[in-house]
Amino acid sequence: NAGVTQTPKFQVLKTGQSMTLQCAQDMNHEYMSWYRQDPGMGLRLIHYSVGAGITDQGEVPNGYNVSRSTTEDFPLRLLSAAPSQTSVYFCASSSQRGGQNEQFFGPGTRLTVL
């Protein structure tokens, strides 16, 4: 299993540009989440999904959109990039089947907005 994969690894955007960060998992997990991590900080939840077709907002959703058309994929869209969105973005998946609650993280996407 590849686990959780994210693309791209690095991205530089100009203010106002839009882009999509890709996330995929091959573990058949029902839950997927997007987090951002700013320097010296913990992770903050942007959006999450409890299954295909179901998404909800986390702590810092403004400026981001998500969709979950399949179990495997959970893309994060930046609508109009701003310098405040410069961060490292992590995608994670998890399952509650069998009482397993641990989250599996992707390697991250380092985004810089100029």
Place this chain on the structure above:
Amino acid sequence: SQQGEEDPQALSIQEGENATMNCSYKTSINNLQWYRQNSGRGLVHLILIRSNEREKHSGRLRVTLDTSKKSSSLLITASRAADTASYFCATGKGAQKLVFGQGTRLTINP
């Protein structure tokens, strides 16, 4: 706002010593998890302790949970250079929507 707060923010010890990190949280939880993050990498799950458990072990890791004080501790025994990383506690009521603390940066000196 972040639910968990780790203490200390940074910890530097000699190889072979034990490292203890603490986490405090604010609201009721179903479980508390600890994760490790090596520099520039994603987080890796270490251990989960449920709200009805008081102590849990996994290899050189020992986690305690005191729900009355809303606090948890992570003990790493016989530390190794490879344990150098940031450690985060995360709280939640299920498999999704975890809330992470700001982390403890642990440095193991040879």
